[in-house]
Amino acid sequence: MSDVAELLQRLVRIDTRNPPGNEIEAARMLGGWLGDRGIAWSIDEFAPGRANLFAEVRATKPGRSIMFNTHTDVVPTGNDWTHDPFSATLIDGVIWGRGAADSKGSLAAMAIALARFAARRDTFSGAVQLTAVADEEAHSRGAKRFLEQVQQRPDAVIVGEPTDLRLMAAHKGSLRPVIEIIGRASHAALPQHGVNAIEGASKLLSSLDGLREKVQAKAHPLVGSPTIVPVLIQGGEAPNMVPNRCRVTFDRRLVPGETEDAVIAQFKTWLEAFESSTEGYTARIVDLAPSTGGPSETLPDHPFVIACQAGLAEIGLPTALSGLVVNCDMSSFRAAGIPAVVCGPGSPDVMHARDEHITVAALERGVDAYESMARQWLAGVGGVA
Ligand SMILES: [Zn+2]
Numbered sequence: 001m002s003d004v005a006e007l008l009q010r011l012v013r014i015d016t017r018n019p020p021g022n023e024i025e026a027a028r029m030l031g032g033w034l035g036d037r038g039i040a041w042s043i044d045e046f047a048p049g050r051a052n053l054f055a056e057v058r059a060t061k062p063g064r065s066i067m068f069n070t071h072t073d074v075v076p077t078g079n080d081w082t083h084d085p086f087s088a089t090l091i092d093g094v095i096w097g098r099g100a101a102d103s104k105g106s107l108a109a110m111a112i113a114l115a116r117f118a119a120r121r122d123t124f125s126g127a128v129q130l131t132a133v134a135d136e137e138a139h140s141r142g143a144k145r146f147l148e149q150v151q152q153r154p155d156a157v158i159v160g161e162p163t164d165l166r167l168m169a170a171h172k173g174s175l176r177p178v179i180e181i182i183g184r185a186s187h188a189a190l191p192q193h194g195v196n197a198i199e200g201a202s203k204l205l206s207s208l209d210g211l212r213e214k215v216q217a218k219a220h221p222l223v224g225s226p227t228i229v230p231v232l233i234q235g236g237e238a239p240n241m242v243p244n245r246c247r248v249t250f251d252r253r254l255v256p257g258e259t260e261d262a263v264i265a266q267f268k269t270w271l272e273a274f275e276s277s278t279e280g281y282t283a284r285i286v287d288l289a290p291s292t293g294g295p296s297e298t299l300p301d302h303p304f305v306i307a308c309q310a311g312l313a314e315i316g317l318p319t320a321l322s323g324l325v326v327n328c329d330m331s332s333f334r335a336a337g338i339p340a341v342v343c344g345p346g347s348p349d350v351m352h353a354r355d356e357h358i359t360v361a362a363l364e365r366g367v368d369a370y371e372s373m374a375r376q377w378l379a380g381v382g383g384v385a
Pocket residue numbers: 071102103136161162
């Protein structure tokens with residue numbers, strides 16, 4: 001069997017569902033695998049069972065560095081799997097299991113690519129690093145922890161997520177304002193004495209199309225337009241009362257170039273227009289529900305993007321840039337000022353879905369892609385960053 005397929009099977013068989021994560025088991029197994037290949041590694045257990053793995057291969061000559069980064073945690077499995085989600089069953093060149101694509105497939109391919117560099121330290125200059133971080137699927141605590149602790153930051157990062165090996169240089173972010181509409185309570189038998197907050201929420205939502213048109217007027221070349229969706233509604237106190245309070249939570253996806261402040265200001269303008277066109281209501285943003293953070297991008301003419309494109313071209317893979325509609329750890333590296341892209345084997349369609357799987361052929365292409373992109377960057381392709 002191919003090395004990358006075997007390593008992926010070992011990773012999938014370790015249950016790292018988040019919550020609770022327990023990524024340390026996967027980190028220890030992978031550390032042992034890397035150590036057997038002469039690669040220096042360390043584990044940072046930053047909370048019980050929650051751990052980042054760091055590994056590094058230094059060339060004989062100094063130079064730039066590049067980091068392969070992905071995560072060891074996986075999302076819960078849900079029901080109705082054809083194969084046990086932790087069996088990593090291999091049938092007809094396909095490996096089935098939770099994390100096969102997101103993102104243990106990337107991790108296995110990155111580890112094999114790193115081992116290729118370790119076997120030939122005289123064929124490149126600089127350093128190739130690997131981080132397998134915890135908690136990407138929840139709060140990105142692993143990536144944030146790594147960036148707080150690291151002594152010397154990598155010069156560039158490839159984040160492994162299933163993209164069918166398409167190169168992603170931008171992703172959307174999200175913001176989730178909780179809006180409270182206040183009216184006035186009264187007996188339900190005397191509704192004329194009250195101002196019904198649920199009816200107020202309904203009026204506000206009927207003006208959503210106007211706001212959506214403004215929101216979607218913007219478009220980013222790689223990730224498309226921002227979106228706005230009401231996702232939660234909560235109101236009323238008793239079946240015999242006109243409700244004085246109703247809350248609506250919105251999921252607003254941001255594209256690179258949009259700021260959270262500007263988005264909040266846009267919401268406020270919308271709420272002011274609602275207040276002035278209705279009688280007796282106030283509407284305010286009272287909270288921001290947890291979200292995965294802001295959007296980010298690495299510009300298409302950045303030397304790192306050019307080097308990655310050269311690496312993909314060298315092995316006959318498409319070089320067109322695209323973007324992700326969801327967030328990932330790329331945002332943490334970009335927030336720290338480090339150029340980053342996202343690329344990995346496996347289809348984005350199987351992420352978080354039942355019967356997640358990946359082909360061995362895709363994994364093997366992934367190993368070649370990571371090695372080739374890293375070699376181009378370390379060789380100085382793309383120019384000075
Ligand atoms: Zn992922």
